[in-house]
Amino acid sequence: MLRTPDELERTLGRIDGRGYRAYKDIQGSYDFPGFTLHIDHVQGDPFAAPSRVRIVVAQDRAGFPTAVRDTPERNRALCHFLTMAVARACDDASRRSGSGKSGLVTVDRAGQEVLERTSVNVDGQAVEARITVGLPAAGRRILGRQAAAILLDLMPRVARDALVASSLDAAALERHVRTVEDQTVLRDSLRGQGIVAFVGEGSILPRRSGVDPRPMGKGAVPFESPESLRRSFDLPGAGSVTGMGVPEGITLIVGGGYHGKSTLLAAIELGVYDHAPDDGREMVATVPDAVKIRAEDGRSVQGVDISPFITNLPFGADTASFSTEDASGSTSQAANIAEALECGTSLLLIDEDTSATNFMIRDHRMQELVAKDKEPITPFIDKVRQLHDERGVSTIVVVGGVGDYFDVADTVVMMDSYRPVDVTDQARAIAAKYAAERAREGGETFGRVSARAPVPGSLDPRRGKRPEKVDAKGISTILFGRTTLDLSGLEQLVSVSQTRAIGDSLVLMMKRFMDGKTTVAELLDLLERQFDENGLDALSPRKLGSYARPRRQEVAAALNRLRTLRIGQVG
Ligand code: ADP
Numbered sequence: 001m002l003r004t005p006d007e008l009e010r011t012l013g014r015i016d017g018r019g020y021r022a023y024k025d026i027q028g029s030y031d032f033p034g035f036t037l038h039i040d041h042v043q044g045d046p047f048a049a050p051s052r053v054r055i056v057v058a059q060d061r062a063g064f065p066t067a068v069r070d071t072p073e074r075n076r077a078l079c080h081f082l083t084m085a086v087a088r089a090c091d092d093a094s095r096r097s098g099s100g101k102s103g104l105v106t107v108d109r110a111g112q113e114v115l116e117r118t119s120v121n122v123d124g125q126a127v128e129a130r131i132t133v134g135l136p137a138a139g140r141r142i143l144g145r146q147a148a149a150i151l152l153d154l155m156p157r158v159a160r161d162a163l164v165a166s167s168l169d170a171a172a173l174e175r176h177v178r179t180v181e182d183q184t185v186l187r188d189s190l191r192g193q194g195i196v197a198f199v200g201e202g203s204i205l206p207r208r209s210g211v212d213p214r215p216m217g218k219g220a221v222p223f224e225s226p227e228s229l230r231r232s233f234d235l236p237g238a239g240s241v242t243g244m245g246v247p248e249g250i251t252l253i254v255g256g257g258y259h260g261k262s263t264l265l266a267a268i269e270l271g272v273y274d275h276a277p278d279d280g281r282e283m284v285a286t287v288p289d290a291v292k293i294r295a296e297d298g299r300s301v302q303g304v305d306i307s308p309f310i311t312n313l314p315f316g317a318d319t320a321s322f323s324t325e326d327a328s329g330s331t332s333q334a335a336n337i338a339e340a341l342e343c344g345t346s347l348l349l350i351d352e353d354t355s356a357t358n359f360m361i362r363d364h365r366m367q368e369l370v371a372k373d374k375e376p377i378t379p380f381i382d383k384v385r386q387l388h389d390e391r392g393v394s395t396i397v398v399v400g401g402v403g404d405y406f407d408v409a410d411t412v413v414m415m416d417s418y419r420p421v422d423v424t425d426q427a428r429a430i431a432a433k434y435a436a437e438r439a440r441e442g443g444e445t446f447g448r449v450s451a452r453a454p455v456p457g458s459l460d461p462r463r464g465k466r467p468e469k470v471d472a473k474g475i476s477t478i479l480f481g482r483t484t485l486d487l488s489g490l491e492q493l494v495s496v497s498q499t500r501a502i503g504d505s506l507v508l509m510m511k512r513f514m515d516g517k518t519t520v521a522e523l524l525d526l527l528e529r530q531f532d533e534n535g536l537d538a539l540s541p542r543k544l545g546s547y548a549r550p551r552r553q554e555v556a557a558a559l560n561r562l563r564t565l566r567i568g569q570v571g
């Protein structure tokens with residue numbers, strides 16, 4: 001039953017000054033001129049998680065043309081754009097005053113990556129914004145007038161200023177939608193041209209700082225592609241776009257320290273996502289399943305087949321089903337690769353800076369001193385070729401120090417004062433000169449990739465009396481029941497809303513799909529199908545506005561880092 005705004009006003013007048021619990025009386029739906037306000041959840045006290053409201057504007061009033069919402073990409077771009085508009089409308093008015101979260105009005109933060117999210121939803125019928133409100137209180141007494149200012153004044157303003165097409169900058173919206181659509185088309189076209197990543201001419205790759213993801217301002221050297229790697233694409237919005245194509249196979253990014261190698265790789269890592277206009281990386285696209293691989297010592301590993309890289313560990317530890325609570329640099333990096341292959345990837349991204357040296361290389365001097373049968377590790381350099389030839393998995397690796405990789409490279413790009421130069425021929429000539437030195441240790445084939453089936457009981461989201469207590473604490477930590485899940489090694493996670501969705505995805509997979517026989521890859525297929533069919537609301541019936549869609553690669557990575565995880569059947 002829809003109530004009227006007058007009723008809401010009267011209720012707020014009546015409960016003004018009373019104990020906080022009386023706020024429960026305002027829960028319900030209200031029929032405002034031009035929109036419906038749903039007060040879905042009222043917080044129990046001023047310090048609890050804020051109350052949740054939704055503003056729903058019918059499409060015949062909102063008036064977003066089908067052209068900006070009729071494909072999944074356009075819809076995603078529109079929702080991102082509207083989320084920013086809602087945030088602006090709330091920020092202008094949000095005044096924190098009183099106790100706890102009193103007066104705070106927020107919408108989920110839409111960052112520079114344009115992710116599928118639940119903060120704003122648009123379809124042919126309506127536009128919906130999901131907002132959280134800290135219902136105002138002094139101590140624990142209700143501040144009815146302040147609540148009225150939010151619910152009766154601010155909400156109508158948000159509805160009018162942020163959710164109606166005619167109030168918004170139509171040109172900016174169109175640019176937003178086109179930019180996203182172009183990136184989707186670009187990413188889908190990579191394989192057809194035999195490339196795994198593309199960096200458009202003029203892209204601004206460096207960021208302002210390690211903690212500020214906005215593009216570097218003055219002093220940034222725009223990207224310029226070397227002639228020999230230049231590729232062009234025809235995009236629906238931007239027309240013809242030119243830039244550097246990174247071919248399938250094995251590509252090295254070399255160059256002196258501080259010449260921009262890691263910055264280029266970081267841009268490629270995030271090229272799995274679409275970027276908002278003015279990010280500087282709108283024309284950087286990478287195959288969507290690319291995975292950054294790094295050493296991550298201390299992580300937990302459960303039942304992973306790392307035998308392609310590591311065999312004959314001291315004391316006979318089983319590396320075909322390897323488990324440890326405290327992986328070393330090399331075993332963690334091997335496990336990261338094995339797990340990425342298990343969940344599905346066609347491109348590995350590796351930076352020497354964050355790798356274990358003994359995982360990357362055994363040079364010929366070391367080969368001479370330490371016999372192969374005394375060294376458990378087969379270095380990545382001796383498996384990278386097999387990975388591509390047998391499994392179609394390409395690799396881009398940043399190397400500053402280890403020239404041995406010239407032996408296995410298809411393409412070598414040198415960063416020289418932030419400008420890429422194709423040095424493939426020189427690198428080949430050098431490799432030929434020293435070809436006899438280093439013995440190949442990798443054998444003919446890559447080796448096994450495991451298919452593990454998690455045991456559902458090994459995931460335990462309970463905490464105290466609560467059947468489920470799963471929460472994101474910042475972008476790289478999930479509290480999962482009584483365990484803490486550390487995701488700081490996942491460099492392609494970009495939003496805490498993804499982290500939140502990952503935590504709840506683990507619960508969903510555990511409850512609905514895990515049976516001790518279903519493999520990790522199958523679980524992820526089932527999860528993605530839920531997302532495709534039901535959206536992110538598949539994760540919760542509570543209409544939360546705080547989810548953003550994670551990739552399956554990051555969901556798998558979280559599952560794999562759960563310290564309680566146990567593996568049943570191995571496929
Ligand atoms: P490398 O990995 O080769 O040592 P980095 O990628 O870490 O180098 O870059 C070194 C520094 O140069 C960083 O502070 C980075 O922000 C800056 N930088 C990278 N690319 C550019 C560029 N195109 N223009 C200006 N500065 C850049």
Ligand code: MG
Nearest residue numbers: 261262263353
């Ligand atoms: Mg570097």
